[in-house]
Amino acid sequence: MTLETPLPLHNELAAGSLAARDVEHVLHPSTHLKNHVSSGPTISARAEGVYLWDSNGKQYLEGMAGLWCTALGYGREDLADVAAEQMRKLSYSQLFAGRSNEPSILLAEKLKAMVPFDAGKVFFGVSGSDANDTQLKLIWYYNNAIGRPQKKKVISRIRGYHGVTVASGSLTGLPAFHNEFDLPINGILHTSSPHHYSEAHPGETPEDFASRCADDLEAMILREDPDTVAAFIAEPILGAGGVVVPPPTYYAKIQAVLKKYDILFIDDEVICGFGRTGHAFGAEAFAIQPDTMSVAKALSSAYLPISAVLIPDAMFAAFAERSNDLGNFAHGFTYSGHPVCAAVALRNLEIMEELSLFTHARQMGIILQTRLREFAEHPLVGEVRGEGLLAGVELVKQQQPRTPFAASDGVGAYCAKACEEAGLIVRNLGDTLAFCPPLIINEDQVHELIDKFGRGLEATYAWVRKQSLT
Numbered sequence: 001m002t003l004e005t006p007l008p009l010h011n012e013l014a015a016g017s018l019a020a021r022d023v024e025h026v027l028h029p030s031t032h033l034k035n036h037v038s039s040g041p042t043i044s045a046r047a048e049g050v051y052l053w054d055s056n057g058k059q060y061l062e063g064m065a066g067l068w069c070t071a072l073g074y075g076r077e078d079l080a081d082v083a084a085e086q087m088r089k090l091s092y093s094q095l096f097a098g099r100s101n102e103p104s105i106l107l108a109e110k111l112k113a114m115v116p117f118d119a120g121k122v123f124f125g126v127s128g129s130d131a132n133d134t135q136l137k138l139i140w141y142y143n144n145a146i147g148r149p150q151k152k153k154v155i156s157r158i159r160g161y162h163g164v165t166v167a168s169g170s171l172t173g174l175p176a177f178h179n180e181f182d183l184p185i186n187g188i189l190h191t192s193s194p195h196h197y198s199e200a201h202p203g204e205t206p207e208d209f210a211s212r213c214a215d216d217l218e219a220m221i222l223r224e225d226p227d228t229v230a231a232f233i234a235e236p237i238l239g240a241g242g243v244v245v246p247p248p249t250y251y252a253k254i255q256a257v258l259k260k261y262d263i264l265f266i267d268d269e270v271i272c273g274f275g276r277t278g279h280a281f282g283a284e285a286f287a288i289q290p291d292t293m294s295v296a297k298a299l300s301s302a303y304l305p306i307s308a309v310l311i312p313d314a315m316f317a318a319f320a321e322r323s324n325d326l327g328n329f330a331h332g333f334t335y336s337g338h339p340v341c342a343a344v345a346l347r348n349l350e351i352m353e354e355l356s357l358f359t360h361a362r363q364m365g366i367i368l369q370t371r372l373r374e375f376a377e378h379p380l381v382g383e384v385r386g387e388g389l390l391a392g393v394e395l396v397k398q399q400q401p402r403t404p405f406a407a408s409d410g411v412g413a414y415c416a417k418a419c420e421e422a423g424l425i426v427r428n429l430g431d432t433l434a435f436c437p438p439l440i441i442n443e444d445q446v447h448e449l450i451d452k453f454g455r456g457l458e459a460t461y462a463w464v465r466k467q468s469l470t
């Protein structure tokens with residue numbers, strides 16, 4: 001394949017600089033590839049606590065915990081020591097063919113004790129995406145094992161995010177992750193997004209809207225035939241789809257439908273797990289009764305990659321029953337139960353307990369949510385939403401009636417950049433600015449975050465007016 005017009009390197013990227021070498025060699029995930037060639041990267045150089053410095057020495061308050069993951073903040077010596085010690089003692093061992101290692105055993109035990117449902121076994125992976133791929137495979141394997149091979153479809157939600165691999169990318173309900181990748185695969189369906197603000201009919205209450213979402217789900221199940229639908233997957237709060245907090249009665253109504261048709265609830269706690277919502281798990285914040293659960297990200301505070309899938313004993317029993325005729329349970333990764341990742345994750349969870357981090361996150365979350373709502377009347381702000389230390393501020397062209405900006409206006413992206421200029425890292429999901437600071441953030445730092453966001457928002461407002469976008 002030849003590229004007819006090679007993309008020109010931006011002449012401001014000094015030849016041989018790290019930035020120029022990045023542009024030359026690195027294929028960046030979730031990046032506008034053509035723009036990146038001219039703009040080049042912002043290179044992170046070091047980080048400590050809730051602050052990060054780029055290669056020009058500029059300091060930022062980390063308002064996104066990396067990619068929703070650095071719960072304990074950056075640069076902890078104790079976690080570095082645990083990793084180094086484990087590397088020296090046993091740098092690798094697999095869990096295949098019945099081998100095991102102490103950190104994985106202890107971590108599995110700890111996770112089972114923490115989650116708010118009766119988990120029987122823990123399967124380890126390295127990312128949220130592979131955890132959700134594993135979820136699908138386990139549910140298919142389970143339904144085959146218990147003699148209902150036709151019950152295989154999985155329902156996800158529009159605007160849900162569950163990863164990017166072939167199955168988890170299909171579960172993701174955002175068109176950008178499907179377009180031109182030939183996704184979703186067959187057997188994965190997407191039901192309504194539970195966002196009252198953007199989806200409700202005029203005058204529809206959150207309760208009525210939640211009932212309509214549950215009715216949509218039931219209609220889909222009946223249309224597909226309940227005997228063919230195996231599971232429903234949900235993040236308690238939808239993260240990458242725009243920090244969408246469903247109405248209070250939503251999950252009770254959804255779970256009633258799932259129960260009626262014997263459909264499992266896969267709880268994707270990859271963002272919400274480990275204190276993010278001010279509760280240990282999002283399931284507790286929303287009274288969800290999971291059948292299985294995926295965790296990653298804050299499981300290790302991103303010091304090392306690790307994920308886990310938790311399943312009930314009944315599923316394990318059905319798998320084990322098939323051992324005689326199938327032989328090995330033939331699923332697993334080279335790095336399932338990597339002892340260094342597991343040791344770091346275990347210590348990470350212990351530190352969270354020692355710091356009473358979930359209570360701290362709840363307290364800081366109240367301040368963050370209250371202070372962000374001070375922007376609710378700002379002419380650019382349509383909705384402020386969130387729970388705990390997870391929040392979204394949606395920018396609109398006009399508040400009443402709600403009128404979004406055209407995607408091509410790039411208002412959210414401008415605002416994220418303006419916040420960066422002000423020394424705050426946030427992420428724009430379309431025109432929603434997402435906030436997800438490390439859970440260790442203190443009160444002064446929450447106020448600092450708000451001040452910096454205020455500056456970014458004002459700069460955006462000035463730009464929007466100058467461009468005559470409102």
Ligand SMILES: Cc1ncc(COP(=O)(O)O)c(C=O)c1O
Pocket residue numbers: 067068126127128129130132161162163164235239240268269270271296
């Ligand atoms: C809820 C949720 N599930 C799954 C994933 C995928 O995780 P990973 O990027 O580690 O594959 C993400 C990533 O942001 C996520 O937010």
